[in-house]
Amino acid sequence: MSNEVKLQEHLRKKPYLVDAIAGNSAMLVSLGQTGRLYRLWWPHIDYPQHVDEIRTGLSLSSMPGGVTWFDSTEAGWQHGANYVPHTNAYRVSSSHPDYPVQVEQTDYAAPGQPLMVRNYRLTYQGTETTDLEFYHYGSFRIAENEFYATTEFRGEHDALLHYRHEYAFAVGSSAECSGYQAGTGTWDAAASGNLNGNEIDMQPDGALKWTFTNIAPGQTVEFPIYIAAGDSRESALAALAHAKSRASNEWFDEMVAYWTNFLANATPCPSEDQAIAELYERSQLAMKLMADEQTGTIVAAPEFDEYFSRCGGYAYSWGRDAAFVTTAFNKAGLGDLSEKFYDWALTAQEPDGSWQQRHYHDGRLAPNWGLQIDEGSSILWGMWEYYVHSGQKQNFLDRVWPAVEKGAAFLVQYLDPETGLPKPSRDLWEEREAEHTYSAAAVFGGLTAAASFARRKGEDELAVAWEQSAQQIAQSIDEHCWNEERGSYYRGIKLTVSKEAYEAAHERGESGVVFQRDKGYWKHILDFDPIVDISLLGLSVPFGAVPIDAPRMKQTADTIQELLTSPKVGGIKRYEDDHYIGGNPWILTTLWLSHYRALQGQYENARELLQFAVNNVTSSGLLPEQVDRNTGETAWVVPLTWSHAMYILAVHFLAEKGELK
CATH class of the missing domain: 1.50.10.10 (Glycosyltransferase)
Incomplete structure (x- = not known):
């Protein structure tokens, strides 16, 4: 694959311009107006970055067409987004003219924790009872490296674990998942709504599914997805367990209190x-x-x-x-x-x-x-x-x-x-x-x-x-x-330029000097910039x-x-x-x-x-x-x-x- 092709594939997943950032000064993420999470840095805000691609989608038993990825505009989804006032939490509302679910997604990092919280409110606007499936697909290019990754489903934690060398990320929810897949073919499986239950693979990809049954018209389902980081598998899983030990609204209230106090001071x-x-x-x-x-x-x-x-x-x-x-x-x-x-x-x-x-x-x-x-x-x-x-x-x-x-x-x-x-x-x-x-x-x-x-x-x-x-x-x-x-x-003065720029400037009457420097190379300097x-x-x-x-x-x-x-x-x-x-x-x-x-x-x-x-x-x-x-x-x-x-x-x-x- 040529570098140009690699770049275009990269930009499909991560455009140059982002719409928002969220974090806690140790964990930092960049986000799009659709709610797509493009990049995640931890335990520092500059290096390393760990995300290749993270996507979120859903399907309804009462709607044809399988999984729709609502963090995209390609399938007709429309989005409104802004920060939760006085915080660094980013909230996106997604709707579709032909799909009867309103999605509200709020992304923030828990203060002082290696934890990204993605809270979802799914409001069903259909006219008859339905089952709802929610999908979370993640490809982690840990430490900005495409090699040597492992993805594993850990049943005792009801979580996907992505790890490489000294970094690990555990993905899960306080709601129990209903399906999973680790490794090769995960994206296609998630897009078709058929996760195969593969438990471990030496690949960066994994997906989880949550099923909510008998959702009545007007009913709202609310649940969090946690991305917990650690410097080992054990510490990432422990951070996830700590996240699950509290109600998600407690994490939200603590985050709001943190930024309220920050601004008050x-x-x-x-x-x-x-x-x-x-x-x-x-x-x-x-x-x-x-x-x-x-x-x-x-x-x-x-x-x-x-x-x-x-x-x-x-x-x-x-x-x-x-x-x-x-x-x-x-x-x-x-x-x-x-x-x-x-x-x-x-x-x-x-x-x-x-x-x-x-x-x-x-x-x-x-x-x-x-x-x-x-x-x-x-x-x-x-x-x-x-x-x-x-x-x-x-x-x-x-x-x-x-x-x-x-x-x-x-x-x-x-x-x-x-x-x-x-x-x-x-x-x-x-x-x-x-x-x-x-x-x-x-x-x-x-x-x-x-x-x-x-x-x-x-x-x-x-x-x-x-x-x-x-x-x-x-x-x-x-x-x-x-x-x-x-x-x-x-x-400035004594401006270094190329030979061609120097000759063009000399023809315009600008003055300068040329001298030989090390190894026989020449340096061209104009008197003024x-x-x-x-x-x-x-x-x-x-x-x-x-x-x-x-x-x-x-x-x-x-x-x-x-x-x-x-x-x-x-x-x-x-x-x-x-x-x-x-x-x-x-x-x-x-x-x-x-x-x-x-x-x-x-x-x-x-x-x-x-x-x-x-x-x-x-x-x-x-x-x-x-x-x-x-x-x-x-x-x-x-x-x-x-x-x-x-x-x-x-x-x-x-x-x-x-x-x-």
């Missing part, structure tokens, strides 16, 4: 506008699910492109994203999550003091494109922001100081003696190598933060040295990075290398708004010639400009930019990464943690000025 939205407040609360709830319960790692988004067919993956922890997210945590009354993240960050620092591009939950380096100097700089800056927010907790200062000292020392030695800017590295979008203006601002912010830490530790000489290095960066930005012709800062990019706002917001009201900064912001506003749907693109997923406006970039306008005092514009986010939530109230530039539909990544963080910050920037309506 967070900062309420500072706006009385219903739409703004609802998105604020949903942002708090979503960001909590993106912070790993055990390690504190913050992931950018649930993974959705496992084959790297359109991007490089999102279920990793970036120091840059996390610095914005933790600052939003601070504002939203979730500072404990910030502290937990920075404790985790200590485990991810390299021996030389750097932080690399992105990491797994355990601090190991994730797939990457090389050093981004803004990542570690952002972590240092974010540490200081949390320290100030925390009331300057001494124990936090003492824990992070060794990492701060090593991190700042790395940043200082990474400065280019020729320009005074950080040496070339990848930009924040991970697309090009240069001495980037945004990266320089981030290093300014990191060194300024480190100097502030040093003064608290009584290390005045270090503080002075790091402050001087930071000021040299600010001076170098002023000297080397202004593009008078464009009315904007350069995106003149593309206008939203990240140039980072010079002021959040890093403060250039004052908000500096003439050049104001001119840059105006140029950004003029050139990067998407003409059909509004919103702000990342940069002028962006082609990623079609070159759409992003939520976070639009909100970034809102931040700047609020601090600048252009409140009406800041509110308009904020409203763009409010207007472009998904049907379940989450924020995507992008909005299609032609249709206004969700274009990519749901939810993006950074989008929700920038929204929280935009709300507070306006509220703190008394300008949030």
Whole structure:
């Protein structure tokens, strides 16, 4: 089977875009608007993922045609879905014009338990008594591996057990099943309604059936299906037994109480506008699910492109994203999550003091494109922001100081003696190598933060040295990075390009250098990168290398708004010639400009930019990464943690000025 065919088969089961997430910060699932469960991560929210395909269907003795899969639109099923208010439980209502059963499905993870609950209410709307059969089909690609799986029916537990190596998943219900099948041919058997009772097979597939007899018109059947996880067969079965030991409504009530308490201890939205407040609360709830319960790692988004067919993956922890997210945590009354993240960050620092591009939950380096100097700089800056927010907790200062000292020392030695800017590295979008203006601002912010830490530790000489290095960066930005012709800062200098791009630029009169590097390879570098990019706002917001009201900064912001506003749907693109997923406006970039306008005092514009986010939530109230530039539909990544963080910050920037309506 070719890679393209494999990809298409994969996307049939797991589309790029999802509609919702649910979980408890240790177990995470992604769901569709039909209620189909696409992916399940445990015991961490980034890795590993265990689901190949999970489907749910039913049949009635009074209806021809066998099993109908109601988690699909193909058979005529229609769906309405949204979150249970004030929780991370996702509820889907399914109906069919010709099939007399109304299905209500509620998915949530039990707090503090390795347990996913899928609660079903089946309301029969026919005119004569019938028997109802409910089917649950599961194919578990445990630890993202198609090999070495076993599926087994365990009669004493009335459950299917899927296991491979150190992970196991037990699937069952408090209602006793009436049929089962493990292994080869299970999907076809379930689709035909004829499970054969095979007890065990070295295959990932299995199905269960429940039969409810003599269902009268108007009668409702309610029962849960539990997916219990464990690091052994015994622990998964024990978790399932614990789930069955309580009534399903007790698990639901406990879940509601957990999220009610979570929100009660967070900062309420500072706006009385219903739409703004609802998105604020949903942002708090979503960001909590993106912070790993055990390690504190913050992931950018649930993974959705496992084959790297359109991007490089999102279920990793970036120091840059996390610095914005933790600052939003601070504002939203979730500072404990910030502290937990920075404790985790200590485990991810390299021996030389750097932080690399992105990491797994355990601090190991994730797939990457090389050093981004803004990542570690952002972590240092974010540490200081949390320290100030925390009331300057001494124990936090003492824990992070060794990492701060090593991190700042790395940043200082990474400065280019020729320009005074950080040496070339990848930009924040991970697309090009240069001495980037945004990266320089981030290093300014990191060194300024480190100097502030040093003064608290009584290390005045270090503080002075790091402050001087930071000021040299600010001076170098002023000297080397202004593009008078464009009315904007350069995106960067010393831009590495291909030979073909260099020759084309040379013909246009652009200057640069070519030199031979190792093993006889050649490197082509242009002097300037003149593309206008939203990240140039980072010079002021959040890093403060250039004052908000500096003439050049104001001119840059105006140029950004003029050139990067998407003409059909509004919103702000990342940069002028962006082609990623079609070159759409992003939520976070639009909100970034809102931040700047609020601090600048252009409140009406800041509110308009904020409203763009409010207007472009998904049907379940989450924020995507992008909005299609032609249709206004969700274009990519749901939810993006950074989008929700920038929204929280935009709300507070306006509220703190008394300008949030």
